[in-house]
Amino acid sequence: MTLMVQPFARSLAFKLARRNLFHDRLRLVATVIGIVFSIVLVTVQLGLYLGFGRMVTTMIDHASGELWIMPAGTKSFEDPSPLDERKRFTALSVTGVTDVTSVVIGFAEWRLPGGGTTPVFVIGSDVRGPGLHPWNVVAGNTDALSVPNTVAADQTYFDRLGIKGLGATAEIRGQKVEVVAVTKGIRSFTTTPYVFTSLDRARSYTGTSAAKANFLLVQLAPKADVEGVRTKLRASLTDVEVLTQAEFHDRSREFWLFDTGAGAALFAGALLGMIVGTVIVAQTLYSSTKDHINEFATLRAIGSSGGYIHTVIIWQALINAVIGFSIAAGIGVVIVRMTAESALPILMTPGLTIGLFALTVFMCVISAISAIIKVMRIDPAMVFTR
């Protein structure tokens, strides 16, 4: 099968395709609605997938440290298994390691100033050294976290935490805390607010022993051999895993997206959208081809090659794709903006946009196959009998 898409500026194939489509506007509208529905569905699902994927690794991505030491079998950042903090000193003795920072995480109960409680996810690390500190600080100062009983909270959760902003006070685990730094956009996919504090306060709020931590963040010397240091760390530490930041990122992402089934559900939704779109476009292209069968038979009778006729049909599919995608992309942008401040924002990256356009084109071209098969069976001699 020859599929040469001829230069549309010169060939009548494009004009014929365009006129065939716009000739029956009702059918065109139905097709475009089908494509838009399909692509918006795929956009939302994949956008959620991307947003979710980014959200579940946001702490890992913002931590400073080339290697993560964690209890063996840790599935994700939010998996608070304890490890012996003495391992920190063992790690510090390995050549190539410049610093090791303890990180303590855990759930705690936040008592609202006005009464009632809400769970929070506490993250604590050494305030002065490299580690895991709040970012996107819009008010206050993270240095203030070195003052006892101070925390940083995200403004997204002010209502949940029952506070109004900087200087607000509440209680965690019966201890009075003051908000000394406010961040923007550090949201949790679990919807439980993150609260940053110092290492010792985190231990206190989460009930973690002073000899325990959850992660050890390892900083390496410039030009240190990451694999070499990792091997040495593995040899000198027991019951732990040593992962690079990228590895922990992937593990965490895989756990939340696939082991929990959340990602599979999003992919299933996207796949469903693609199937719906393909079927709708295929159905309308097929019926359009059937309606124009006399014209295609005439084209064949006057000597057009199969490739020329396929080009007309492919152009029809591509025009559908461009119109459908343009509208769907517009709707997608609105949805992205509407969900930007939500607990689970839909993400639209340039890569996803290009991918969605390619997907739309692919979907429409695949849809053209049934129409092409129909045309391939045309008997040009039918023009004598119609």
Next chain:
Amino acid sequence: MTADVIPVHQGLGEPAAAVLEATDVVKVLGTGAGQVRALKGVSLSLAPGELTLLMGPSGSGKTTLLSVLGCMMTPSDGTVRVCGQSTKDAGPEQLAKLRRDHIGFIFQSYHLFPTLTALDNVRLALDVRGQHGWAVKARAKKALITVGLGHKTKSFPSELSGGEQQRVAIARAIVGNAPIILADEPTAALDSKNGHAIMEVLAKIAADPTRAVLVVTHDPRIVPFAKRIVRIEDGSIVGEEHRSEGRGISDDRGTGEEHDMKKREQDFEDEDSIKTKRVRMQR
């Protein structure tokens, strides 16, 4: 006008000059119990400069023969040669190429593209040959002028009368300079005046010494335009008649040609403008 009736014998014509040559063509249609021998050893050749009528009753095999001669079907037996090229064992794409390169078609129901203008309908015949651009547009316009529709290049088929639509179809058939023009009942859907005009155009095309025109028809009114009449019955050619001169072939092909064309355009304009206005009012 004189008509020399000659005895029935198949395979008439001068092979050296023939642009289309069918020899002992058999075409079997259908399978099993429904199998029909639509053509039973037909031989026919078309020479340039001739307008040949193929006449016969319904079911006689006219359309099947036209389909075989027009390279839309391959014969079950026998040979068809188009400008020296055999259609034997040719696949659909090779047959399409033969049609594209050598044959122009005119259909009973015109088969114009309703979404394209008259000019684009004609251009399409060149477009499928891979010819695009301004020169092609000019050629298409010239073809429309030849059939008397130089003033309706931008009209859509729905804005044209039946006669005008058929003339667009003729322009589409001739624009590629195909040496063979095959017309299937070109006047069947037209009134006598338009039918007459269409046959005049076809006779003029047939007068071109590089072109052969075969017209399949039931219409006895167009007999005077033919140089040759081939009669087919029950899948076999049963008679052939050579006429000394077709009525539509004018000797005046020199300076008088332009005058004739303008006159013909004027005649049609009077009638067609009324029809076009009616169509527009209906919209």
